[in-house]
Amino acid sequence: MSHSIAVIGAGAIGAGTAWWLSRSGHQVELIDPELAQDPSRHSSSPLTGTSASLGILMGHVFRRSSGRAWRLRRRSMELWPLWVEELSCPDEPLLLQTPLVQLATTDEEAALQRKLVEERSHLGLSFITADRLADEHPDWPKSSHGGLQSNHDGRLDPLILQRSLRRQLHRLSVPMQTAAVETLHRDGNQWQLQLSDGSRSYADTVVVCSGLASQTLLAPLGHARAMDPVLGQVLQLRLDNPDALTPHWPAVLMSHGVNLIRHGSDQLLLGATLEPGEQPLEAATLTMRALNGHAPTWLEQAEVIGHWHGLRARPSGRPAPLLEKLEPGLILASGHYRNGVLLTPATAEWVSEEINEETSKA
Template sequence: MTRSVGVIGAGAIGLGTAWHLAQQGHDVSVSDPRLNQSVDRERSANELSGTSASLGVLMGHVFRRSSGRGWRLRLRSMELWPQWIETLQAHQPDLELHPGLLQIAKDERTAERMESIAAQRVDLGLQMVANTDLVAVWPTAKHGGLHSRHDGRVDPILLQLALRQALAKQSVELNAAQVIRLERDHKHWRLHRANGDSSIHDVVVLCTALSSDVLLEPLGHARPMTPVLGQALLLQLTTGPTSWRNWPAVLVDQGFNLIPTAPGRLLLGATVEAGDRASDEPLALMRNLNKRAPDWLRLATVIEQWNGLRARPVNRPAPLLEQLEPGLIVATGHYRNGVLLTPGTAEWVATAIEQS
């Protein structure tokens, strides 16, 4: 059954959900003030959304748990990503799924856990790598690492561009006015916008991260979020590797993500502190990786740095995927994994609408 669906939020989750629903034939609109802005990182760091600030890391198959909603959502998203990328390349040919993720074991206990995961998930492309085989890539690795052949990275900027273009091609309405209030209207929902306009929909999907509670509290639904700051650096190497031929798309050490982008250049990023203000200390921490960074990383020159806020649900597991009442769906609070979980979240929303 075709429904009128109002999606609030234009990050990866909002745009991806809207695109998936439009493909299924629903009448979809997207509302977010960011739709008036270009998709880039040129604005002030404090204005960046979680998606624009993210590095697009896909840590799906290396997830430490082997059951539960989080694992199922990751597994399904990783199954869907190749198809999503292939379809969206019609709009952004440079959009790719960059495969290969290497997670460094910080100690012997972590290495043992990784060995167990690798043994269970051989069919998913996981295998342990001995520290002797990592010398050329990461000389500070003393306990080996876990390599995932299919995890990796998607460029979040190209992803947003592709999704916006795909939505425009499907004649999805992109409304840059802010939604300030939701109102029950018999069996429908009315979206009130800051410019005085309103629209009525059968279903509303909130993908609004830190703004979700403002819209939900007046309806009697408390879903508080806390801001968590992610920070990133673009580095130019002055010494060290001259090519990344032996590197995976993503190397992860102690939660810090290193991503080669060009000869002598790489991205370094992590979600390193709570709150909404960046400090110099986490940036210094990222440069030395708790004194485990190779010399060439500590000596690299910073070309660019930015930060962005991620929404972490308070006293609830991330993400929030709930139908709070008929026609009111929440799909937000993905914390570190917004890009990774976009396809699985979109599919979950579509199923929730079908079953409502």
């Protein structure tokens, strides 16, 4: 009999993992009430982490050069081109948009950027001097310290990513349950999942990818994994003067702690805040809107045409993300905090390796 896997949660992590497992021949089921509707940003309540996200892939500009976080980033950046190639379709291309530019706000930061460039020029990192910024990019927010350009970091659209994953899951005939998992318990050699629509599901292995809600499912099983919500807001702006967005705009421009993302020909996305708790703070929106007091006039004059927020799951007392085999047949892949979209491919690969190891022993 073949080994069955239930993946709980269909954000980037869960849907990405379900696709990767199914693509490798596993028998997978994906469960999430959000599967009942198209991923969108039309909601006044917090969005799922993935739908709220900007989809920035900051792999190579990460400061550390060792440890698990660096390995996961490197691996994800290696896998993303393959993922994009396989997930993209002509009707709705999934694009890896590059480059990413981080403007320095102090001389110290510029010095750290130059050092990183020395170590990682082979990964596509280069330094743009303040003079070059002033000459070639007068339309960008000002930096008199220069900035770091990373040619292979960038972003992808998280809504298109989710739709692409669902399309591929559909093609692979992966069952998608539009209900929430209420409880999880062992039933002989299998897991029994009680769903909010009154039905039950059974699986040999369960992969928990339900963000903040993961802790509620796991605590009754003796696996306390506390996570705190960290809220993020994003503004969608329409520019008075679309000429401000020259074709030389990078896919991601980071200035004074705020990400500016070109969106179509005359719009920008501005994000994302880091706020404790589950309610957005107006002060945080205003600070971001003003680029921490450094917004150029054309940005100040832009009209706000969209505004949303979502919650990140930050593990408390443990490093993000939580990638753990908790017991035989029970895997946790959540708590990615700020980098869940970036780390989706490496996470899916890790889950797949864990399952392969377990099934090869059986």
